[in-house]
Amino acid sequence: GENVEQHPSTLSVQEGDSAVIKCTYSDSASNYFPWYKQELGKRPQLIIDIRSNVGEKKDQRIAVTLNKTAKHFSLHITETQPEDSAVYFCAASIRREAAGNKLTFGGGTRVLVKP
Amino acid sequence: EAGVAQSPRYKIIEKRQSVAFWCNPISGHATLYWYQQILGQGPKLLIQFQNNGVVDDSQLPKDRFSAERLKGVDSTLKIQPAKLEDSAVYLCASSLERSGGANEQFFGPGTRLTVL
Numbered sequence: 279g280e281n282v283e284q285h286p287s288t289l290s291v292q293e294g295d296s297a298v299i300k301c302t303y304s305d306s307a308s309n310y311f312p313w314y315k316q317e318l319g320k321r322p323q324l325i326i327d328i329r330s331n332v333g334e335k336k337d338q339r340i341a342v343t344l345n346k347t348a349k350h351f352s353l354h355i356t357e358t359q360p361e362d363s364a365v366y367f368c369a370a371s372i373r374r375e376a377a378g379n380k381l382t383f384g385g386g387t388r389v390l391v392k393p
Numbered sequence: 394e395a396g397v398a399q400s401p402r403y404k405i406i407e408k409r410q411s412v413a414f415w416c417n418p419i420s421g422h423a424t425l426y427w428y429q430q431i432l433g434q435g436p437k438l439l440i441q442f443q444n445n446g447v448v449d450d451s452q453l454p455k456d457r458f459s460a461e462r463l464k465g466v467d468s469t470l471k472i473q474p475a476k477l478e479d480s481a482v483y484l485c486a487s488s489l490e491r492s493g494g495a496n497e498q499f500f501g502p503g504t505r506l507t508v509l
Contacts, residue, residue: 279451284435312497321484321500322436367435378424378490379498380449383435 280305282370284384292392297355299387301368304349310373311344311351312381317364325366326353329373358391365389395419397501399485405507411473414504418466418487424448426498427460427470428484436484442468443490475508482506 281304291297303311312327328335328342328351335342339358344351351370355362365386371379398417406412418425423444428436439458440450444465453460457476462468472479482503488496 282435321502323500324497327497369435373496378426378441378443378448378488379496380438380441381436381498383437386433386435 280308280370280372280380280382282368282382282384284368284387286387287385288388288390290390290392291358293358293360295358297353297358297362297389297391299353299366299368299389300350301352301370301384302348302350303370303382305370305372306346306349307372308370310371310379311342312369312371313340313342313353314367314369314383315364316367316386322367355389358389360391360393363389363391397485397487397499399483399501399504401504402502403505403507405509406475407509408477409474411471412475412506413469413471414483414485414506416468416470416485416501418468418485419489419499422487422489422499423465424488424490425462425468426486426488427468428486428500430482430484430503432481439470472506475506477508480506480508 309330314322316322341354368384369381371381425442427439430436441448442462460470484503485501486498488498
C-alpha cells in the first residue's frame with residue numbers, strides 16, 4: 279500500500295519568514311495530494327490540494343509543488359503569521375471518480391511561528 | 394451548511410469493555426470515512442463507505458472493530474473488546490462525490506477515546 283513520509287516533524291520559524299514542509303510517497307499511481315492543517319484539539323481542515331496533472335498551485339500565502347518523477351511534494355508558507363502555528367499533514371491518494379479518496383497521511387509537522 | 398457531527402466527544406473505558414461512536418455526515422454526502430488518529434500521528438483510514446456499502450476496510454482490525462452505515466446516512470463504529478492501544482481520537486469525515494468536483498473530505502470534531 280501507499281506510504282507517505284513527512285519532514286521535518288517540527289519546524290520553528292520567525293514571524294514573516296517562510297516555512298517549507300516536504301513529503302514523499304511510494305505509490306506512483308497516486309494522483310491527488312491534499313494538505314491539512316490541524317490546530318490543537320480541533321479537526322483537520324483542508325488548506326490546499328494538488329492533482330498529478332499540475333506541477334504547482336498557489337493560494338495567497340500558501341503554495342504546493344509536486345514532482346511526480348521523484349514522488350515528492352512540498353508545502354510552502356510565505357510571510358508566516360502566529361495563526362499559522364499548527365500541525366500540518368500531507369496526504370496522498372489515488373482519486374477514483376465518484377468513489378472517494380483513500381487518503382494515506384504523513385506523520386505531521388508541528389509548525390511554531392514565533393512573534 | 395452544518396458540518397460533520399460526532400458523539401460522544403470524549404469517552405473513557407476500561408480495557409475489555411465495549412464502546413460505540415456515532416457519526417452524522419454532511420447532508421447529501423455519499424462517502425463516509427472513519428479514521429483513527431493516535432497522539433502525535435497522522436489519521437489512519439479504518440473504513441470507507443460509499444452510500445451504505447463498504448469501499449475499503451483493509452485497515453480495520455475486524456476481530457474487534459466493526460462499523461455500519463445503515464440507510465447510507467449515519468454511521469456507527471464499535472470496538473469490542475477495547476485494548477489499551479485503541480486509545481486515540483476517532484475522526485469521521487464525509488465527502489460529496491461529484492464528477493469533476495473537488496471531493497474534499499470534511500472532518501468531524503472527533504471522539505477522544507481513553508482506554509485504561
